[in-house]
Amino acid sequence: MEQTQAEWREEIDNAGDVWVVGPGDHRYFIGNLEETCKICHEHARLFVGAPGLHRSLLTLVDMLEHIETGLLSELWQGSLMRKEAMDALARVGEVTT
DSSP states (O other): OOOOGGGGEEEHHHHEEEEEEGGGOOOEEEEEEHHHHHHHHHHHHHHHHHHHHHHHHHHHHHHHHTTTSSHHHHHHOOOOOHHHHHHHHHHHHSOOO
């Protein structure tokens, strides 16, 4: 999944509908400003930022998984943060837990 953050954007149409537009101009309805107010913008920003967040998480996990000894390795291997990161990546098909 090689994407750049610039490929995703938030759009609001004349009816107040909030959309996230992805690669190939595919549109994903998030909600309506009148009905859901700021939640639409929060969700849209998350979608727009997701590719960068995804790449950052992959890089961080890869780096931490390759530390073989020391305190950082011990803290990472048994941590809730590791479990949650691995679970999140597994949900998008990147790693298996």
